[in-house]
Amino acid sequence: MFEKLFLLVKNNAGTAVMNNPVIPEKYREAVINEASSSIIEVLKGHTEGGKLKDFVKYFQFTGVYNNPLISSAVKKFANKLNNFYGIDSANAMAVSKALIPPVMQELIKESKSEHNKEFALHTMLSKLSGNLTDVSGLLSQIAIA
16 A cells, blocks of 8 residues: 555656756655655554544545645645755645645545555555554444444
8 A cells, every 4th residue: 555655646746746846856756755654644643543533534525625634744744845855844835735635635536446445445544553453343333423
């Protein structure tokens, strides 16, 4: 799942990262990695932080742009750009807003796809929890609630 998320980010990184003069060419691959890890950290934090119901709701309702998951991922990624790559706050936020929301929306779409089991909600939750638990029963309980 994590490799596929990296590819999802990379496929959406055109204008925001790859063709952006603010990001030095030597850092572009690393920046894509940072975007992927920011998304993973936020998703994992959300599931471990007792907000599983919000997590599931996010993936059930397409078009949720004003969501805490997205804004948390945008802020986390912008902070990494600012702190680790010396990109000023305004540009870091602009890059983050240009990349993270489309990737998160694509992630929602992929999670609902019959063809891509890698991003299925139960698979994602299982991977984020380190494959420690079978979450299918829990998901059905949350979906009912």
